[in-house]
Amino acid sequence: MSGAEHDPVARKQADEEFAAKRRGRNWALLAVLVAMVVLFYLITIARIGVNT
Amino acid sequence: MTDSVASAYASAPASAGADWRAVPVADWRDYLELLKPRVVSLVVFTGLCGLLAAPGSLHPTLALTALLCIAVGAGAAGAFNQWFESDTDALMRRTASRPIPAGRIEPAEALAFAVALAGASVAIMGLAINWLAAGLLLGSILFYTHVYTVWLKRRTPQNIVIGGAAGAFPPLIGWAAVTGDVSTLPVLLFAIIFLWTPPHFWSLALFACKDYERAGIPMLPVVAGERVTRLQIWLYTWALVAASVAPWALGLTGAVYGLTASGLGVLFLAGAWRVWRGTDLKAPKLLFGFSILYLFVLFAALVADRLAGVAA
Numbered sequence: 001m002s003g004a005e006h007d008p009v010a011r012k013q014a015d016e017e018f019a020a021k022r023r024g025r026n027w028a029l030l031a032v033l034v035a036m037v038v039l040f041y042l043i044t045i046a047r048i049g050v051n052t
Numbered sequence: 053m054t055d056s057v058a059s060a061y062a063s064a065p066a067s068a069g070a071d072w073r074a075v076p077v078a079d080w081r082d083y084l085e086l087l088k089p090r091v092v093s094l095v096v097f098t099g100l101c102g103l104l105a106a107p108g109s110l111h112p113t114l115a116l117t118a119l120l121c122i123a124v125g126a127g128a129a130g131a132f133n134q135w136f137e138s139d140t141d142a143l144m145r146r147t148a149s150r151p152i153p154a155g156r157i158e159p160a161e162a163l164a165f166a167v168a169l170a171g172a173s174v175a176i177m178g179l180a181i182n183w184l185a186a187g188l189l190l191g192s193i194l195f196y197t198h199v200y201t202v203w204l205k206r207r208t209p210q211n212i213v214i215g216g217a218a219g220a221f222p223p224l225i226g227w228a229a230v231t232g233d234v235s236t237l238p239v240l241l242f243a244i245i246f247l248w249t250p251p252h253f254w255s256l257a258l259f260a261c262k263d264y265e266r267a268g269i270p271m272l273p274v275v276a277g278e279r280v281t282r283l284q285i286w287l288y289t290w291a292l293v294a295a296s297v298a299p300w301a302l303g304l305t306g307a308v309y310g311l312t313a314s315g316l317g318v319l320f321l322a323g324a325w326r327v328w329r330g331t332d333l334k335a336p337k338l339l340f341g342f343s344i345l346y347l348f349v350l351f352a353a354l355v356a357d358r359l360a361g362v363a364a
Contacts, residue, residue, distance in 0.1 A: 018077055020079075021077045021078070021079040022077055024079045024080055025077070025078070025079055025080055025083075027080075028079075028080035028083075039117065039120070039176075042113045043113060043114065043117055043176075043180045045113070046111045046113040046114050047114075047180070049111065050111055050114070
């Protein structure tokens with residue numbers, strides 16, 4: 001037991017750290033999804049160009 | 053596999069029951085670390101060289117897609133490896149801070165991440181490039197994860213010899229992405245990386261021997277001793293040098309590659325000789341560092357040779 005869960009300051013810091021990590025992960029996931037949409041679009045354009 | 057992770061959870065507050073803070077939250081850097089980015093960079097580089105050395109051309113977008121698939125596939129294999137080895141990783145100083153043994157990523161989450169990336173990389177490679185390249189990518193992932201990681205690594209000191217084949221696939225995949233087939237030169241490139249792997253990893257194993265011993269991984273120095281390992285490094289280096297000059301000797305590359313391969317081969321042999329003699333304690337570490345440079349320069353020379361040939 002660190003006792004951190006009974007210390008309001010430490011608890012607030014832990015909450016903020018948790019939220020920051022989760023926020024960063026969500027932004028990274030969004031970036032990956034957008035990148036995949038762009039990639040599929042570019043692949044389609046390239047394939048159309050190659051086949052015509 | 054789960055002992056270290058279990059201990060990480062055991063250190064969580066006993067009252068944590070429904071407390072969401074008891075669940076480890078990794079940030080994006082942990083997922084990146086799971087992909088072994090340094091290994092991926094070498095894989096992407098050799099894949100790029102295979103792609104550039106191949107006769108013919110590929111639309112830049114498709115070439116980048118092929119490289120991305122190689123990178124993601126290699127990263128997926130690395131993530132699977134970290135999932136499977138999290139118990140031994142926790143015992144080794146070099147790997148104890150990885151995301152799974154450190155408790156930042158749950159094992160099941162890492163496995164799902166690895167499988168999703170592997171599936172996506174193979175599917176996109178097949179749909180966007182060709183199915184031969186996708187098949188080779190799938191083969192390399194399965195070889196690394198199942199033949200090397202699951203089957204060989206903990207059973208035989210020859211683990212990295214056979215497992216080295218997994219790392220030798222990328223130039224073959226890059227070549228197949230452009231040409232849709234596999235010929236003599238990419239097979240020789242495969243052989244070069246395959247034969248480069250033993251002296252590279254056994255040099256590392258010589259100076260990280262205690263780590264491997266503690267983790268119970270039967271690396272050659274742990275099982276057969278340093279003397280045998282030094283001799284094997286020396287012998288494999290000869291085979292590597294022979295394979296590296298073979299493309300030139302067979303007329304598949306020009307002088308730029310041939311002279312570079314010869315010069316690098318002499319330097320590699322000199323380093324391996326120092327390791328074999330065993331009088332210089334720093335020799336294995338120096339050879340390990342040089343072996344990475346060797347592969348980069350050799351493959352860069354291959355591309356330079358091809359570009360010089362095209363320009364002429």
